[in-house]
Amino acid sequence: MKIAVVGTGYVGLVTGTCFAEVGIEVTCIDIDQKKIDNLNHGILPIYEPGLEEIVSRNVSAGRLSFSTNLAESIQEADVAFIAVGTPPGDDGSADLKYVLAVARAIGENLNDYCVVVTKSTVPVGTAAKVHREIEQALYLRGAEVEFDVASNPEFLKEGAAIDDFLKPDRIVIGVASERAQEVMSRLYKPFLLNGHPIIFMDIPSAEMTKYAANSMLATKISFMNDIANLCEIMGADVNMVRKGIGSDARIGTKFIYPGIGYGGSCFPKDVKALIKTAAENGYEMQVLKAVESVNEAQKSVLFNKVTEHFGGELQGKKFAVWGLSFKPKTDDMREAPSLVIIDKLLEQGATVAGYDPVAMPEARHTLGDRITYAKDPFEALIDADALLVVTEWPEFRSPNFGVVGRLMKDKVIFDGRNIYEPQQMQEAGFIYHCIGIRT
Ligand code: UGA
Numbered sequence: 001m002k003i004a005v006v007g008t009g010y011v012g013l014v015t016g017t018c019f020a021e022v023g024i025e026v027t028c029i030d031i032d033q034k035k036i037d038n039l040n041h042g043i044l045p046i047y048e049p050g051l052e053e054i055v056s057r058n059v060s061a062g063r064l065s066f067s068t069n070l071a072e073s074i075q076e077a078d079v080a081f082i083a084v085g086t087p088p089g090d091d092g093s094a095d096l097k098y099v100l101a102v103a104r105a106i107g108e109n110l111n112d113y114c115v116v117v118t119k120s121t122v123p124v125g126t127a128a129k130v131h132r133e134i135e136q137a138l139y140l141r142g143a144e145v146e147f148d149v150a151s152n153p154e155f156l157k158e159g160a161a162i163d164d165f166l167k168p169d170r171i172v173i174g175v176a177s178e179r180a181q182e183v184m185s186r187l188y189k190p191f192l193l194n195g196h197p198i199i200f201m202d203i204p205s206a207e208m209t210k211y212a213a214n215s216m217l218a219t220k221i222s223f224m225n226d227i228a229n230l231c232e233i234m235g236a237d238v239n240m241v242r243k244g245i246g247s248d249a250r251i252g253t254k255f256i257y258p259g260i261g262y263g264g265s266c267f268p269k270d271v272k273a274l275i276k277t278a279a280e281n282g283y284e285m286q287v288l289k290a291v292e293s294v295n296e297a298q299k300s301v302l303f304n305k306v307t308e309h310f311g312g313e314l315q316g317k318k319f320a321v322w323g324l325s326f327k328p329k330t331d332d333m334r335e336a337p338s339l340v341i342i343d344k345l346l347e348q349g350a351t352v353a354g355y356d357p358v359a360m361p362e363a364r365h366t367l368g369d370r371i372t373y374a375k376d377p378f379e380a381l382i383d384a385d386a387l388l389v390v391t392e393w394p395e396f397r398s399p400n401f402g403v404v405g406r407l408m409k410d411k412v413i414f415d416g417r418n419i420y421e422p423q424q425m426q427e428a429g430f431i432y433h434c435i436g437i438r439t
Pocket of ligand 1: 121154156157158214217221254255256257258259260261262264265267
């Protein structure tokens with residue numbers, strides 16, 4: 001079997017590489033020549049643990065290649081994945097121009113049966129548009145080639161994408177023909193060894209599943225953030241409450257960690273897009289609207305605690321910020337809560353020294369010289385009035401608190417991820433603020 005993956009962003013690159021890893025011949029296509037040149041030299045456009053190694057292993061084995069030649073790769077492919085970007089437009093809806101341009105290019109080059117699969121997160125109804133685009137391109141060429149369109153949403157978490165792909169909880173595939181179902185079953189067979197299923201369904205349901213999954217997870221997080229805030233007011237401890245409810249299998253232990261709001265390229269975008277799709281079709285997603293507004297408010301919770309602690313006077317104060325990416329194990333700064341917090345601190349005349357184990361180049365790109373960048377977490381602390389823990393990177397979990405305290409001007413920690421024990425902090429002489437936990 002041969003496949004083509006169009007788009008070498010996060011989803012495309014992980015998808016192509018993981019298929020190569022199980023022995024399938026894969027060509028990853030991109031229109032960006034520089035990106036392809038870099039990939040051919042082993043330079044990846046994104047940071048993802050383990051990816052570089054698997055890319056290089058599969059390139060050496062001759063199973064994985066990178067090219068700008070869509071025509072040639074499509075003609076050889078049994079399955080073509082569309083994994084290009086769907087940036088949110090001003091109104092929150094996903095912009096499909098890249099997806100549809102790829103569909104057209106596929107139609108212009110297809111010469112044998114192929115299953116064309118939408119892998120980018122796309123609104124319900126997109127696969128039908130892709131189908132139409134390919135059909136029109138074939139018609140204009142006067143070509144008659146059979147093809148099917150399928151929808152195969154991804155459930156990859158940044159930082160754990162390889163594992164999520166190789167050992168999926170489930171694989172969701174929307175198809176409209178038995179032939180496409182058979183091809184997709186064969187393609188995914190190597191990933192079913194851990195007993196988890198492929199769930200075949202109709203195409204609109206597969207498209208909806210992706211949005212429903214991300215929206216449900218975002219809902220869990222916003223709900224817990226609301227509960228955490230109420231715990232603080234009522235003198236309860238959200239860690240206890242989390243354990244208490246999580247042990248009910250119907251609720252589950254995952255994605256109920258309160259914090260400073262969800263970020264990244266997926267949850268905010270997908271929640272917005274689903275609200276929008278519903279509105280366009282005359283329905284109001286009341287729960288999701290609340291999820292979104294709780295999340296917006298939650299991004300300011302840590303800053304509000306800072307303001308309260310310092311009596312509103314932040315002018316000239318220095319803050320160390322540990323963690324800039326939206327979550328650990330990624331350099332992704334998109335919709336990162338750190339950006340909101342830093343903006344607010346700077347607006348009040350404070351200065352910020354930031355540190356992140358991998359996101360420093362991305363942070364420089366986004367924040368420029370508005371903050372200073374420390375070479376390690378400790379340098380950021382020198383003369384700081386307080387430390388803000390914004391992303392829960394493992395290396396922040398157990399620092400030498402003796403050194404932390406000595407470097408800082410004041411021993412004050414605002415922990416947006418609840419990674420320290422209040423009692424331990426108190427014993428070490430810190431004033432410790434966190435989210436929803438009694439201190
Ligand atoms: C998310 C989904 O988890 C993936 O299944 C999905 O494939 C992906 O979006 C996508 O649509 O492409 P990702 O955005 O990489 O993955 O990150 P998550 O690990 O889900 O975290 C999202 C945000 O929620 C982060 O800001 C994180 O800090 C926050 N979060 C997560 C919490 O605040 N509390 C939690 O308990 C869990």
